[in-house]
Amino acid sequence: MYVIIVGGGEVGYYLSRELIEAGHEVLVIEPDPREVERMEQELGVNTTMIGEGCRIQCLNEAGVSRADVFIAATDADENNLAACQLAMLKYKVPRVIAKLNRAHNRNIFRKLGIEHTVDLSDLLLENFKAQIPAFPFARVLTLGDVDMEVVQIRVTEDSPLVNKTIGETPLSRLAHSTCLSRMGAAPQPVSDSTRLEMGDTLVCVVARSDVEELRSHLSKIQPPV
Known part of the structure; x- marks a missing residue:
């Protein structure tokens, strides 16, 4: 598989x-000559090139038309987009992935056809939440190919679960x-007959479009009887 990464x-x-360790052909496009030199020393020759990943001449030289995967991982969302x-659009690369530096830009990327984005700050936040008992709901993994997410749910003392x-909860419908x-x-x-107890931890696969609905249901704390 030939993978091009913009941003070193x-x-x-x-x-x-x-x-590279997995045996794939990789080329990193990076404008800073010092970074290119460092990466070539550590990763080997012919793994990097000096250039701007949003310039057609550079992409032509990189052979983007034969790439299987194209990843834009710079620190500037406008460059990644x-x-x-x-x-x-021009090179018809089958899989295009963008690093998202500002979460509020996600909808812009999707409206312009970039469906696969990775928000590192969001991933970091959700993984921290998964480790902290005070947060009963956390998104821990995105399954991009099937547009699903893996979520972790803790059944706390005041949980509606x-x-x-x-079968009596939204999990039977949404998970x-x-x-x-x-x-x-x-x-x-x-199974639908499994009864939940305080202290249980659930790991669920949920459609990305249903995650917020599930979170909303689980945040509705029932008043004491």
Whole structure:
């Protein structure tokens, strides 16, 4: 697989290293000659080139027309958007992925046809939340190919899930797959008759379009009887 990465920063460097170690052909486009020299010393020759990833001449020299995957990973959303649009519209690259530096730009990318974006700050925030008991709901993984997300749900004392069966909760309708971990045990699949207890942890696969609806249902704390 031939992968082109625009941006030789931390993300571009570690991603290219992993891909090269996995046996893929990789080219990193980076405007800073010092970064290019450093990466070639560490990753090998012919793995980088000096250039701007949103310039047609540079993309032609990089052979974008034969790329299987194109990743724009600079620190500027406008550059990532321009590079991805060129790769998608002019060069017809099958898979185009953009690093998203500002979450509020996600809708702009999608409106312009860039469906696959990675928001590092959002991923970091959600992973922190998954480790903190005070947050009962956290998104931990995006399954881009099927437009699904993996979410973690903690059943806390004031959760509307306590003492309910799966079939009595929105999980039966919104979650495509649910596993339950109780008292630190390995997660096990559940059925509609599984009754939830305080302290349970659920791992669910949910359509991206349904994540906020599920979060909304679970945030409705029932008043004490």
